[in-house]
Amino acid sequence: MTTTNGNDVWVFIEQRGGVPADVSFELLSKGRKLASAMGGRLTAVLFGNGIADVTREAFRHGADETLLADHPALRQYRTMPYSRLLTGLVRERQPRIVLFGATIIGRDLAPRVASATRSGLTADCTDLQIADVTYLRKTYPQLLLQIRPAFGGNIVATIITPDNPVQMATVREGVMEKHPLTEWTEGTVTPVPYTPESVDDLVAIVEQHREESRVNLKGASIIVAGGYGLGTRENFALVYDLAHALGAEVAGSRAAVDAGFIPPERQVGQTGVTVRPKLYIAIGISGAIQHRAGMQESNKIIAINSDPDAPIFSVSHYGIVGDAMEVVPKFIEAYKNKLK
Secondary structure (H helix, E strand, C coil): CCCCCCCCEEEEECEECCEECHHHHHHHHHHHHHHHHHCCCEEEEEEECCCCCHHHHHHHCCCCEEEEEECHHHCCCCHHHHHHHHHHHHHHHCCCEEEEECCHHHHHHHHHHHHHHCCEEEEEECEEEEEEEEECCEEEEEEEEEEEEECCCCEEEEECCCCCCCEEEEECCCCCCCCCCCCCCCCEEEECCCCCCHHHHCCCCCCCCCCCCCCCCCCCCEEEEECHHHCCHHHHHHHHHHHHHHCCEEEECHHHHHCCCCCHHHEECCCCECCCCCEEEEECCCCCHHHHHHHCCCCEEEEEECCCCCHHHHCCCEEEECCHHHHHHHHHHHHHHHHC
16 A cells, blocks of 8 residues: 555545536645645545646645546546545545535535545534644644534534544535635646446436526625524515615525525525625624624624624624614615715
8 A cells, every 4th residue: 555645635626517616725725724734745636527627726726736537437426436436545545634525525425435444524614723632641643623513503512533544524615715826836646547347337427407506695795694583584674675775695594594584595604604705794693603603704793683692792893782673774774875
């Protein structure tokens, strides 16, 4: 078995039709920091067909090497060939860390590879760090700290896998910031041979239909979000009114989605979308850890809540304690008057 540097960080580059997912480059930017902290190398892992151009973007986001499997059978994601190929690479080279996007593909692929290689895996991480950890009177150097909300968002858990040589994690899109390098060089492209096996064709793609989301919370500069604290769907209409006045996108907390106030694609938080707008207005949102994880890095946060002890005020830059049904109409009126 050949091995690489025992501190290597790998990022699986997800692509559909030759178009790479943003989350993969976000993870490369984070992976660059993790690899530097351990003195290791950052490797992009890319499977597909006719996707050699994607390697250039991988290097621009910090990769030192790209493991490239380019074959017609890999054009579209299929569970068996992708998991079999990646499992073989992990067993052969033994990277220290492997990162996946917490997408439909990543959530299918990561647990299969982790199970086959007996690696540690934590899903939906909100932060990743490297640290020396003392656990049960034994010191483990340079462990991956896998940080995520737990128990319904009531606590933030730090998870370690000290007994596994390979540590894996999935991360939702938007959680990590994407930082392309201003100065970079072409790294090494290492071809990965693909030999078809009968098991690869147990599932075949007959037709594929995809519909792109019409909601782009990640790209919005202003977001007005409402929570369950608004009480009714009729009251939630105030969120739309304020968003319309400001030219903003509308979002909501998980509780608001569960109550039917707003569709799931507009949910912000650990199980929704992570956003970083210039302005985030939270109305009637208590601010559980799960929600804060998805919006706390906004440039400016205004919170409106009737409870002065609401956790949302701990991350807001400006807080207004009051009834949203009274405060929000005044917001709208003041803004419209300023435009006159």
